[in-house]
Amino acid sequence: MAAAEHGEQSFIHPMDQFVIKPLFGGGEVQLLSITNSTLWMAISVLGITALTVWGTSGRALVPTRVQSVAELLYGFVRQMVEEVAGEGSMKYFPYIFTLFTFILFSNMLGMIPGSFTPTAHIAVTATLALAVFITVTVIGFMKHGAHFLTFFWPQEAPGWLRPVLCVIELISYFVRPVSHSIRLGANMLAGHAVLKVFAGLFAMVIAGGLGPMAVVPLAAMVGLTAFEFLVAFIQAYVFAILTCVYLHDALHMH
Amino acid sequence: MEAEAAALLGKYIGAGLACLAMAGAGIGVGHVAGNFLAGALRNPAAAKEQTATLFIGMAFAEALGIFGLVVAMLLLFAV
Numbered sequence: 001m002a003a004a005e006h007g008e009q010s011f012i013h014p015m016d017q018f019v020i021k022p023l024f025g026g027g028e029v030q031l032l033s034i035t036n037s038t039l040w041m042a043i044s045v046l047g048i049t050a051l052t053v054w055g056t057s058g059r060a061l062v063p064t065r066v067q068s069v070a071e072l073l074y075g076f077v078r079q080m081v082e083e084v085a086g087e088g089s090m091k092y093f094p095y096i097f098t099l100f101t102f103i104l105f106s107n108m109l110g111m112i113p114g115s116f117t118p119t120a121h122i123a124v125t126a127t128l129a130l131a132v133f134i135t136v137t138v139i140g141f142m143k144h145g146a147h148f149l150t151f152f153w154p155q156e157a158p159g160w161l162r163p164v165l166c167v168i169e170l171i172s173y174f175v176r177p178v179s180h181s182i183r184l185g186a187n188m189l190a191g192h193a194v195l196k197v198f199a200g201l202f203a204m205v206i207a208g209g210l211g212p213m214a215v216v217p218l219a220a221m222v223g224l225t226a227f228e229f230l231v232a233f234i235q236a237y238v239f240a241i242l243t244c245v246y247l248h249d250a251l252h253m254h
Numbered sequence: 255m256e257a258e259a260a261a262l263l264g265k266y267i268g269a270g271l272a273c274l275a276m277a278g279a280g281i282g283v284g285h286v287a288g289n290f291l292a293g294a295l296r297n298p299a300a301a302k303e304q305t306a307t308l309f310i311g312m313a314f315a316e317a318l319g320i321f322g323l324v325v326a327m328l329l330l331f332a333v
Contacts, residue, residue: 015331084306179317186320189327238313241306 012200014193018120036116037124044105044118073101077240084244086252095135096247099128100240107188107232111225120188122181129181132243140250151253180242187235191228195221265329272326279319286311 022033029035055070063071077097081089085096103119110117118124140148152169154162202217255263290308294301 080306083303179321182321182324183313183317186324186327187316190320190323234309234313238309241310242313245310 011204012197014196014200017116017192017196018189020121037118037121040109040116041106041118041124044102044109047105047109048101077101080237080241081244084241085247088251089244089247092139092247096240096243099132099243100236103128103184103239104233104236107236108229110188110192111229111232117188117192119184120192122185125181125185126177128184128239129177132180132246133177136243136246136250139247140253143251144253148250148253151249176246180239184235184239187231191224191231195224195228198224265333269326269329272322272329275322275325276319279316279322282315282318283312286315 020029020035020037022029022035023039024034051066051073052070055066058064058067060067074097077100078090078093081093081096085092106117106119109115110120140151152166152173154165154169157165198217198221202214202221205211205214205217286308290301290304290311293304
């Protein structure tokens, strides 16, 4: 997908921003090479660490500004986990907090011009979603044992329909990591690709000599950037809240 | 037309057709948001706690349109 040399005549290359390049060494990306994806994921983790460590070091009763932000973040995720995942879910709170803040910071840092969004790659989001799927399934089996399999057997349906519904339930359960990963990855990919297309249009209008008309793609880019900030937050929220919903299904099977 | 050009034509037409998925996503998300709005205007006090459901519903409806985008991307860049 790395169309570094472009044979055909298009001037807008929205997919070049997603190429993963090694930062030192050049050329091939190998198993342990430091790439731009690694760098931005590390910056995201360092940002989260800085916010939480700095925010919780004060421990004032009336919080300072940074402490207030850290408390807001904590309170928001805690309320979401308690509400949606039900009782017995607070011991999985650190995992959900990690997921939410990592995806939020990765998405938001990707809005910086010139940066890289690691969550736009299906490799990253598929790993996260697969981890959630395996975790939730293992939690379900650990809590309910083999009784967890009755989750797929619909009790409220007429007898002859139950095997059909069971197959449908199984298929929709296994499709969960697919939709979970693609939702986040494709949202990030689409947002940044569209921004790049409008930027290319802007450059084309300027290069074509119609100076004042360039305000049209520029206005579109401003609006889309605002929309992308919102989508970055919403997608992180939706990933976390769907994890809570799946956790609820595993813990209380209804 | 030789086979390569025909394949390229097919890829691009397929990618364009895959964008029709956006129509379904638009209708779906609008439907969810509209129903939420109607319910919230009837019962504003209960609207606050259902915003989570609103966002989950919108995410599910939007995701199907995004799957169309994924098909288009696959056709353009990975086939």
